[in-house]
Amino acid sequence: MNHQSRPVVSTMPELSDDQFGRWQALLEERTGMCMPVQRRTFLQTSLGIRMREIECSNYSEYYSKVVNGPTGAIEWNTLVDRLTVQETRFFRDPDAFEFVGNYIQTMATALDDGQTLEMWSVGCSSGEEAYSLGMVADKYLSPVEHQYAVTGTDISTFALRKARAARYPLSALGWIADDLRDQYCLRTDDGHMQVTDSVRQRCCFTQVNLLNLSAFPLQSQHVIYCQNVLIYFRRWRRREILNVLAERLVPGGILVIGLGEIVGWSNPLVDPVRGGKLTAFVRKQNDSNRESKRR
Numbered sequence: 001m002n003h004q005s006r007p008v009v010s011t012m013p014e015l016s017d018d019q020f021g022r023w024q025a026l027l028e029e030r031t032g033m034c035m036p037v038q039r040r041t042f043l044q045t046s047l048g049i050r051m052r053e054i055e056c057s058n059y060s061e062y063y064s065k066v067v068n069g070p071t072g073a074i075e076w077n078t079l080v081d082r083l084t085v086q087e088t089r090f091f092r093d094p095d096a097f098e099f100v101g102n103y104i105q106t107m108a109t110a111l112d113d114g115q116t117l118e119m120w121s122v123g124c125s126s127g128e129e130a131y132s133l134g135m136v137a138d139k140y141l142s143p144v145e146h147q148y149a150v151t152g153t154d155i156s157t158f159a160l161r162k163a164r165a166a167r168y169p170l171s172a173l174g175w176i177a178d179d180l181r182d183q184y185c186l187r188t189d190d191g192h193m194q195v196t197d198s199v200r201q202r203c204c205f206t207q208v209n210l211l212n213l214s215a216f217p218l219q220s221q222h223v224i225y226c227q228n229v230l231i232y233f234r235r236w237r238r239r240e241i242l243n244v245l246a247e248r249l250v251p252g253g254i255l256v257i258g259l260g261e262i263v264g265w266s267n268p269l270v271d272p273v274r275g276g277k278l279t280a281f282v283r284k285q286n287d288s289n290r291e292s293k294r295r
Contacts, residue, residue, distance in 0.1 A: 012048035032211040033232040046082045081158035088125040090175040095277040117148040123229035124152030127163025134199040153208035163205045166195035227258040249283035256280045
């Protein structure tokens with residue numbers, strides 16, 4: 001006998017225009033990310049789920065919990081996890097990773113003996129991007145001559161916990177090339193995939209709010225990978241972020257962003273990479289004295 005399933009009716013009231021604007025402003029003020037009106041339903045659903053969890057039925061009351069008192073910061077971090085964790089996967093942009101791979105192969109002969117290749121995954125989410133960078137570097141660099149290090153940063157503490165665990169569903173294997181999968185991925189007894197220690201131990205993860213990027217001490221990066229992050233910020237703030245990232249590159253280092261994430265940005269420190277398949281920039285070589293002084 002067939003039964004029609006009844007739709008689930010939310011017990012939360014609709015988010016009014018004023019309430020949406022209030023939460024929208026708070027998110028942008030604290031993270032820099034802009035919540036467009038098209039994501040209003042997503043915001044209402046996310047707020048509603050969290051409010052039911054703590055038995056709060058009023059948007060204004062919950063807003064007050066988030067912005068006031070010693071527990072407000074804890075609740076804010078919990079909410080940010082719900083609002084900012086985005087879908088990601090291994091080797092999400094093959095053209096961009098091919099570009100990075102070619103660069104690393106070049107650096108394998110250009111680095112001084114014992115020099116470490118430094119890479120930064122900005123907005124790393126649950127870590128797939130950072131480990132993808134690690135796999136490529138491990139493939140092309142000789143461990144006897146050169147080491148590599150990957151730093152993954154994100155605002156979400158929940159996503160960072162997943163990244164540090166380096167443990168993913170078996171379906172994630174489908175995005176990884178056969179040679180890399182065989183060398184750097186293990187199947188666990190409980191049906192998951194684990195990144196091998198050879199890569200995992202060279203990747204570290206830390207919480208960074210891109211609004212406070214100038215205070216983050218990471219410098220002298222050979223690769224900065226910042227894809228599918230800038231789209232959540234206003235255009236003027238995207239330029240500010242990119243200006244800071246350009247300063248963090250070593251001469252000859254590369255900055256890779258998402259295709260079409262920004263148009264018309266330029267910085268005297270970098271040259272754009274010409275090509276229609278990706279958006280990338282190379283730090284100019286003629287500012288080495290400036291780099292040495294900064295170190």
